[in-house]
Amino acid sequence: MTGGEVRVGAKVDAALWRTAFTLVLGTFMATLDSTIVSVGIDALADRFDASVTDIQWVGTAYLLAVVAAVPASGWLVDRFGGRRTWVVAVGVFLVGSVLCACAWSLPSLVAFRVVQGLAGGLLPPTGQALLARAAGRDRIGRVLGVVAVVPLLSPVLGPLAGGSILGVADWPWLFYVNLPIGVAAILLARRTVPVCPRAEGRTPFDVRGALLLSPGLAVLVFGLTGFDRTLPPAVAGAAVLVGLGMLAGFVVHGLRTTGAPLIDPRLFTRPPFGVAALALAVLGASVFGTMFLLPLYLQTGGGLSAWETGLLLAPQGLGAAVGSTVVTRVITTVSPRTLVLTGIALVAAGTAPFTQLDQALPDAVIALSLLVRGVGAAMIGAPVMNIVYRRIEPAHLPRAAGALNLLGTVGGSVGTAVLAVVLHGRLAAHGPDVPAAFADTFWWVLGFALVAALGATRLPRPRNTDHEKGSSDA
Numbered sequence: 232m233t234g235g236e237v238r239v240g241a242k243v244d245a246a247l248w249r250t251a252f253t254l255v256l257g258t259f260m261a262t263l264d265s266t267i268v269s270v271g272i273d274a275l276a277d278r279f280d281a282s283v284t285d286i287q288w289v290g291t292a293y294l295l296a297v298v299a300a301v302p303a304s305g306w307l308v309d310r311f312g313g314r315r316t317w318v319v320a321v322g323v324f325l326v327g328s329v330l331c332a333c334a335w336s337l338p339s340l341v342a343f344r345v346v347q348g349l350a351g352g353l354l355p356p357t358g359q360a361l362l363a364r365a366a367g368r369d370r371i372g373r374v375l376g377v378v379a380v381v382p383l384l385s386p387v388l389g390p391l392a393g394g395s396i397l398g399v400a401d402w403p404w405l406f407y408v409n410l411p412i413g414v415a416a417i418l419l420a421r422r423t424v425p426v427c428p429r430a431e432g433r434t435p436f437d438v439r440g441a442l443l444l445s446p447g448l449a450v451l452v453f454g455l456t457g458f459d460r461t462l463p464p465a466v467a468g469a470a471v472l473v474g475l476g477m478l479a480g481f482v483v484h485g486l487r488t489t490g491a492p493l494i495d496p497r498l499f500t501r502p503p504f505g506v507a508a509l510a511l512a513v514l515g516a517s518v519f520g521t522m523f524l525l526p527l528y529l530q531t532g533g534g535l536s537a538w539e540t541g542l543l544l545a546p547q548g549l550g551a552a553v554g555s556t557v558v559t560r561v562i563t564t565v566s567p568r569t570l571v572l573t574g575i576a577l578v579a580a581g582t583a584p585f586t587q588l589d590q591a592l593p594d595a596v597i598a599l600s601l602l603v604r605g606v607g608a609a610m611i612g613a614p615v616m617n618i619v620y621r622r623i624e625p626a627h628l629p630r631a632a633g634a635l636n637l638l639g640t641v642g643g644s645v646g647t648a649v650l651a652v653v654l655h656g657r658l659a660a661h662g663p664d665v666p667a668a669f670a671d672t673f674w675w676v677l678g679f680a681l682v683a684a685l686g687a688t689r690l691p692r693p694r695n696t697d698h699e700k701g702s703s704d705a
Contacts, residue, residue, distance in 0.1 A: 243366075243373050249423040250365050251374050254358035255381050256416040257321050260409055261351035262382050264328075265293060266389025266522070267396075267405055270541075274402045279337040291456055292341045294644050296348025298452055299445040301637045302493045304356040305630030306436055313361045313427025313629065318420050320357065324350035325413040332403035355382070356636035360629040363620040365425050372617040376559035379612040380551045382639075383518060383605065387548035390526060391541035398538070440484055440493040447477030448641060455648030458655065494634050503622075504631075506689040507615045508638040510571060513683035514611050515639045516646020517578055520676050521585075521604070522547075523647045524654065524669060525597075528588065532665040546598045550605020557606070558613045567614040568690040574614075575687055577607025579680040585673040589666040611683075618691060650675060 268275075268289060276286045307316045327347035334340035359378075366374050396404050451474025457467035485492035499505040522544070529540045558570065581604030584596055616635065623631045653675055657668035 243370050246423070247366055247370065247374065249419075250425070251362055251378055253416060253419040253423045254317070254362050255378055256412055256419070257317060257354040258358050258378075259381050259385065260321075260412045260416070261297075261324065261354040262385035263389050263392065264347065264351060264406075264409060265290075265297070266385055267393040267408070268293075269526075270390050270393035271397060271402050271405050274397060275337075275340070278402060279340070281337050285337060288337075288341050289344055291453075292344045293348040293351070294456075295449045295452055296345045297352035298448045298640055298644055300349045300352030301356060301633060301640055302444050302448075303441065303633075304353045304636070305360075305633035306434065306491075306493060307353065308357055308360055308427065308629035309434055310429060310436075312429045313357060313364070314420060314424050316353065317357045317361060317424070318417055320350045320353040321413050321416050321420075322350075324354070325410060328406040328409040328413070332406040352640070356632040357629070359616070359620075359636065360632040361424060361427055363623075363628050363632065364427060364625050368621045371620050372562040372613070373559055375613040375616050375620070376555055376562050379558075379616060380555035380609050383551040383608050383612070384548045387522070387541070387544050387551075390544065391538070394536075394538040394541055434491045437488070437490060437493040440481055440488070443477050443481035443484060444493055447474050447481060448637075450474035450477065452641075452644050452648060455645060455652065458648075458652040491630075494637060495630065498631065498634050503618050503690055504634075506686045507619050508635060509686040510575075510611060510615050510683050510690075511635060512638040512642030513646075513679050513686070514578075514608060514615075515642030515644075516649075517582070517676055517679045517683070518608055519643035520646045520650045520679070521582070521673075524650060524672060524676070525585070525601075527654075528666070528669045532588075532669065543594060543598060544601060547601040547605040547608075550602040550607075551609045552605075554606035554609025555613070558610055562614060562617060566691070567618050568687060570610050570614040571687045571690055572684060574607040574610030575680055575684045577610065578604050579607075579677060579684075581605075581607060582673060582677045582680060586670050586677060588670040588673065589664065591666070615690075646679060 272286050272289075275289060276282065279286070304316070311319075324347055327343055327350060330343035331340055331347060334343055362374060362378065363371050392408070393405060396408060450470050454462070454467045454470025454472075454474055457470060458464065462470070481493075482496045485494065485496040499508055526540050526544065529535045529543060535543065554574070562570070581600045581602075584592060584600045619631060619635060620628065650672055654668060654672045657671045658665065661668040661671075
């Protein structure tokens with residue numbers, strides 16, 4: 232729908248819910264896999280006779296591959312069609328999962344995790360573009376209220392699922408568990424996901440942009456994660472500088488090229504896209520940063536098992552489900568800025584107690600704080616994406632979805648890497664006082680929320696109405 236009146240909040244029929252459910256399976260599988268392996272680090276270290284530091288590359292390789300793959304999603308959808316790209320990505324992800332389960336050495340497992348990550352990075356943006364096109368501007372808000380909760384649940388469910396699997400089976404089942412989900416998604420896609428036509432004309436692939444953007448992001452994240460792991464500080468610092476230089480080169484290229492850049496830098500200068508992307512990036516840093524810090528604290532400082540840690544983290548998933556229900560009901564009648572600012576305030580309120588971990592917080596306080604954080608996080612993602620997708624022409628949805636997901640992914644990965652570096656420094660400063668080191672680091676998480684709040688004040692002020700001109704959305 233490109234003109235005339237847009238009916239905000241039109242009824243979502245069963246067919247669209249079936250489409251959303253199918254596409255959510257792909258996103259759920261990819262995001263869950265990024266966390267489910269974390270509880271298997273010890274088992275993998277024993278299997279491959281490797282140090283925990285070396286085994287960490289199983290997770291880092293997946294993360295770097297996801298970051299590298301996201302920018303290409305828009306071009307692939309334009310070139311091959313949305314449903315075909317999505318189904319092939321699920322298929323490649325399943326092949327990568329089987330290969331990971333059959334890995335015979337640590338290098339082979341890391342290589343197969345790259346295969347998984349390249350496919351997994353395509354699934355969220357491609358699925359969102361397909362869903363936004365199927366829903367149209369009048370229904371996308373209600374659907375996103377439910378769909379956007381999936382990435383918030385995965386960091387919570389991953390450790391629980393991983394701990395449960397390792398309780399009854401060997402480590403390969405951390406990867407085999409993807410098979411029934413992926414097969415069901417492929418079978419359902421042929422019945423429930425509408426065919427997304429390829430873009431008119433064949434836009435040449437932005438080779439120069441791809442050589443700058445994807446490797447630049449991967450090198451940047453590689454450098455940041457290397458500060459507290461295996462890399463000497465000089466090497467990690469050099470990697471960060473090289474990554475930033477490549478990203479700067481991509482921005483210059485994107486502004487000067489006469490063709491279609493992989494990600495158009497100009498998108499981020501058009502309100503409300505820029506502030507929306509900032510909000511998603513900081514949300515990713517806050518959510519995934521907390522899900523990195525808190526389980527580590529509970530297991531190292533609190534002495535909990537992986538299963539016990541997962542149970543204590545579960546209230547965040549419950550809060551996200553509650554927040555998703557609230558957003559679905561009010562997203563068409565409440566200002567997006569009000570929803571997002573309320574969500575950020577709740578995230579900040581739920582984070583503040585963690586800055587006092589050195590005061591021996593009771594488990595009940597931790598659980599309640601996570602519940603509040605979950606409600607708040609769910610109130611941020613869906614309204615932000617709704618603002619953007621309702622203002623983007625259908626033909627531009629794939630590249631816009633790729634850009635938004637890129638910022639969310641980079642926010643989560645870079646934010647987590649920064650927090651890891653901060654934690655490393657605070658542990659060195661505090662020595663045996665581990666809770667104090669984690670408490671100091673959570674002040675940075677709280678700072679992320681404040682930065683997001685500043686950006687969110689620039690989001691649209693007016694309430695959505697039942698009749699909003701499509702021309703003003705474009």
